[in-house]
Amino acid sequence: MIVDDHPLLREGIAAVLEQQPDMLLVAEATDGAQAIERFRETRPDVTLMDLQMPNMHGIDTIAAIRAEFPAARIVVLTTYHGDVQALRAFKAGASGYLLKNLLRRELIDTIQAVHRGARRIPPEIASEIAEHAAADALSAREVEVLRCVAQGNANKRVAVQLGIAEETVKAHMKSILAKLGANDRTHAVTIALRRGIIDVE
Structure with missing residues (x-):
């Protein structure tokens, strides 16, 4: 399932998935509430989730889906490199984190890895998280x-x-x-x- 409020991005990902013999796009959603509904209906193996969406933030959507379906495997799609945002997403239950500028190169590998039960995080975000791990968080x-x-x-x-x-x-x-x-x-x-x-x- 793809969850993103930009039709062009959804179309682009759908086109890539169509070429994969072992993958099928079962649902699309444009916001968090719709994503929860679609997830209940289709129970996708892997969900690709944007963070910046109208009405309900992606992190809240991930937490809501995972509360209802603890085994849900969700990959965050984002343009943000921020370590704090990535940590929040993983704490909410994300299994992978994919920067939109890496979609062409990393999308299929990331979906396959997360489907196998692995976690995927880009090296630059992992090093950001490590760099700020000891720093005091803002209240x-x-x-x-x-x-x-x-x-x-x-x-x-x-x-x-x-x-x-x-x-x-x-x-x-x-x-x-x-x-x-x-x-x-x-x-x-x-x-x-x-x-x-x-x-x-």
Whole structure:
């Protein structure tokens, strides 16, 4: 099953799968809710899942499918190289992680490996995860603060939005800069976007 809100991508993958004698595309879905429904109907051996979808994020969809079908084998399709996003996907129950720019080369091998019960993760993402494994993760509140900052808000505005004191926002920002090894607010946002700590709205 392919789950992606871009018809061109779904068509491209379908065309590749059609050429494989041992593979059959049993379902397509354009968002998370539809994916859960289609999964119940067709029980695919392997599901290819985009993360950035309308209505329901891919990670939430993976978690929902795995809660109902613990043996589901799901490969994440994404353009994001972020280690945090990849870790979240694996914690939610993904078995593989495939960058969309590697689809042509890696798609069939990844599907076959995951179908055999193996896990697949691109080397560059594996090294990113290893590199940041010992680093302190941002707290949920720090992520909220950074998200507000990423939207161009000054500390005072962030404080109003989150219902906390401006001094508290400053303390959170100091902690965020230290944890991310960032020079300033803009650098912190750039790092957080690259690593998948926050999403682009």
